[in-house]
Amino acid sequence: xxxxxxxxxxxxxxxxxxxxxxxxxxxxxxxxxxxxxxxxxxxxxxxxxxxxxxxxxxxxxxxxxxxxxxxxxxxxxxxxxxxxxxxxxxxxxxxxxxxxxxxxxxxxxxxxxxxxxxxxxxxxxxxxxxxxxxxxxxxxxxxxxxxxxxxxxxxxxxxxxxxxxxxxxxxxxxxxxxxxxxxxxxxxxxxxxxxxxxxxxxxxxxxxxxxxxxxxxxxxxxxxxxxxxxxxxxxxxxxxxxxxxxxxxxxxxxxxxxxxxxxxxxxxxxxxxx
Numbered sequence: 001x002x003x004x005x006x007x008x009x010x011x012x013x014x015x016x017x018x019x020x021x022x023x024x025x026x027x028x029x030x031x032x033x034x035x036x037x038x039x040x041x042x043x044x045x046x047x048x049x050x051x052x053x054x055x056x057x058x059x060x061x062x063x064x065x066x067x068x069x070x071x072x073x074x075x076x077x078x079x080x081x082x083x084x085x086x087x088x089x090x091x092x093x094x095x096x097x098x099x100x101x102x103x104x105x106x107x108x109x110x111x112x113x114x115x116x117x118x119x120x121x122x123x124x125x126x127x128x129x130x131x132x133x134x135x136x137x138x139x140x141x142x143x144x145x146x147x148x149x150x151x152x153x154x155x156x157x158x159x160x161x162x163x164x165x166x167x168x169x170x171x172x173x174x175x176x177x178x179x180x181x182x183x184x185x186x187x188x189x190x191x192x193x194x195x196x197x198x199x200x201x202x203x204x205x206x207x208x209x210x211x212x213x214x215x216x217x218x219x220x221x222x223x224x225x226x227x228x229x230x231x232x233x234x235x236x237x238x239x240x241x242x243x244x245x246x247x248x249x250x251x252x253x254x255x256x257x258x259x260x261x262x263x264x265x266x267x268x269x270x271x272x273x274x
Contacts, residue, residue, distance in 0.1 A: 193224025
């Protein structure tokens with residue numbers, strides 16, 4: 001009926017629903033309810049994109065419409081972008097909708113993001129552990145500001161010339177290419193771990209003491225390497241690469257240091273209706 005009430009945390013999802021109501025006229029004549037269950041996955045692991053994509057998928061299904069990937073992306077991006085203060089890259093949304101890991105690149109032309117699914121895998125007999133470093137939230141916008149200040153960037157992203165953006169992105173593009181080169185079953189786990197550490201070093205300006213504590217525990221537990229994920233700071237988490245035989249013991253060690261940790265895997269199935 002054009003109104004909304006309830007916890008502020010759901011407001012971005014209301015914006016997404018309004019967007020969907022404009023695409024699906026039948027919604028206006030129906031009363032729909034959605035039960036949203038938080039999986040307890042840590043911040044920095046794409047929760048806002050996941051729940052937004054799930055809502056879009058369910059709403060389309062309620063109308064008997066099979067959406068395209070782009071239609072799901074456009075709807076979920078509405079909420080994810082609002083959750084991230086208008087600073088969402090769209091990468092998380094693309095990832096949760098994909099059936100494989102993705103390569104993602106933010107652009108400043110149309111379309112505003114480029115991504116493709118890839119046949120990535122972890123080196124033989126290795127696993128990733130995801131470590132929660134904070135139960136609080138740091139806005140993505142503030143983290144972008146911290147990164148810009150640390151690197152002497154005074155212009156907003158849209159105000160940079162293509163050459164300036166390329167110069168900033170160059171070390172990140174180079175390290176991502178190297179990481180991708182080791183993301184297969186015959187990849188060198190030791191080298192991949194070193195590359196994760198190098199990638200993290202490029203992001204130190206948006207790290208914090210909790211992230212560094214988790215990385216130190218990971219190193220002492222035998223990790224090949226680790227890096228922050230998510231926005232960083234209190235909005236981030238850490239992933240660490242381990243031998244499979246060390247995972248169970250490592251999770252216990254994280255717990256002993258007051259850190260929640262989970263063994264994770266590369267997903268092979270995106271958002272679906274069950």
